[in-house]
Amino acid sequence: MEALPPENSPIIDCGKAIQELIDGQEYATQLQNLFQKAPLDQGLESAEILLDKVAQSFSNALSVLNSGVIDKDRWNPSTTQLCSSCSDDRGVKNSGHSKKIPVAKDRRGTYKRRRTSDTWTKVSATPIDDGYSWRKYGQKEILGARFPRSYFRCTHKNDQGCQATKQVQQTEDDGPSMYRITYMGHHTCKDLLKASYMLDSTSRDSFLLNFESNSISKQEQPLFFTSYTSIKQEVNEEMRSDLTQSSSPSSGYPMPSDIPLFELCDPLPTFSMAGSDTGDVVSGVYSCASSPTLNMDFSTGIDDIFSFDDGEY
DNA sequence: CGCATTTGACCTGA
DNA sequence: TCAGGTCAAATGCG
Numbered sequence: 001m002e003a004l005p006p007e008n009s010p011i012i013d014c015g016k017a018i019q020e021l022i023d024g025q026e027y028a029t030q031l032q033n034l035f036q037k038a039p040l041d042q043g044l045e046s047a048e049i050l051l052d053k054v055a056q057s058f059s060n061a062l063s064v065l066n067s068g069v070i071d072k073d074r075w076n077p078s079t080t081q082l083c084s085s086c087s088d089d090r091g092v093k094n095s096g097h098s099k100k101i102p103v104a105k106d107r108r109g110t111y112k113r114r115r116t117s118d119t120w121t122k123v124s125a126t127p128i129d130d131g132y133s134w135r136k137y138g139q140k141e142i143l144g145a146r147f148p149r150s151y152f153r154c155t156h157k158n159d160q161g162c163q164a165t166k167q168v169q170q171t172e173d174d175g176p177s178m179y180r181i182t183y184m185g186h187h188t189c190k191d192l193l194k195a196s197y198m199l200d201s202t203s204r205d206s207f208l209l210n211f212e213s214n215s216i217s218k219q220e221q222p223l224f225f226t227s228y229t230s231i232k233q234e235v236n237e238e239m240r241s242d243l244t245q246s247s248s249p250s251s252g253y254p255m256p257s258d259i260p261l262f263e264l265c266d267p268l269p270t271f272s273m274a275g276s277d278t279g280d281v282v283s284g285v286y287s288c289a290s291s292p293t294l295n296m297d298f299s300t301g302i303d304d305i306f307s308f309d310d311g312e313y
Numbered sequence: 314c315g316c317a318t319t320t321g322a323c324c325t326g327a
Numbered sequence: 328t329c330a331g332g333t334c335a336a337a338t339g340c341g
Contacts, residue, residue, distance in 0.1 A: 135316090135317065135318085136317075136318055136319080137318090137332095137333070137334075137335090138319090138320085138332070138333060138334080139318095139319075139320075140330090140331060140332070140333095142330080142331075143329090143330060143331085149331085149332095151332070151333075153333095155316095155317090165332095167332090
């Protein structure tokens with residue numbers, strides 16, 4: 001058994017979380033209206049205020065949702081998935097070289113399939129350097145796919161315990177030489193390479209961001225954002241303490257703010273998400289709001305964004 | 314020599 | 328049962 005919630009976990013007040021999200025939605029709508037109606041120079045200050053409110057609302061909601069277990073009396077979900085991925089606890093590995101010995105095997109392969117929360121996908125024309133150091137640990141032929149899938153984990157898994165992994169697979173249907181990159185987990189490492197990358201990078205990579213969901217059939221919301229995936233993750237690491245007051249890296253739950261966030265800049269690449277995992281969908285809005293062509297659609301109800309999925313637990 | 318990649322085996326969840 | 332995810336020995340590279 002593993003990943004049982006702490007017995008004395010605080011109970012999540014889902015009503016409060018939802019209220020925070022509704023507030024955030026309202027602020028976002030106001031922000032949208034602001035961009036549509038007001039000249040940029042006049043609306044900028046108001047926009048900043050609204051952005052702060054959006055970020056604060058989402059952060060508050062996340063704090064609630066990350067603070068413990070669901071109170072099923074208050075929230076009857078078919079449920080959410082709070083950090084199913086963070087429980088990928090393989091336990092202690094033995095020192096290897098027992099491969100041919102059927103007994104006393106280590107726990108390799110003892111894993112949870114992680115396409116739950118804390119997972120997102122981008123499609124890129126090139127498997128670009130995202131600023132992190134990745135180490136390939138496997139490659140697998142995937143049934144029905146022409147190209148194999150490669151598995152990477154953070155180089156700092158061993159020295160810093162960074163749990164971030166990604167999968168890269170060349171796609172056939174997304175155009176020629178398109179790569180679908182699935183990120184799982186978030187970086188807890190401090191990679192100096194990233195810093196220089198952040199400073200030097202000028203290449204913006206547009207991508208399809210798809211928060212993995214078990215209920216893809218749910219309505220997808222096309223949103224238009226730009227993202228530096230790696231940059232945002234890095235920034236988020238740094239900003240976490242500022243923006244999510246109650247977040248605690250040691251809580252065992254990943255902070256959804258570690259996932260790529262919504263950046264409101266030009267150019268505006270396609271960005272879609274199929275919401276179902278609470279933490280994945282809800283993110284603060286941290287960065288610039290320089291684009292007057294901002295095209296945000298928050299009109300969908302929280303229920304659509306928060307399309308909790310029946311599931312594993 | 315140290316680190317990254319390759320690759321077949323192993324293991325689990327669906 | 329099997330597809331997919333991971334491990335770790337073997338190998339390559341700088």
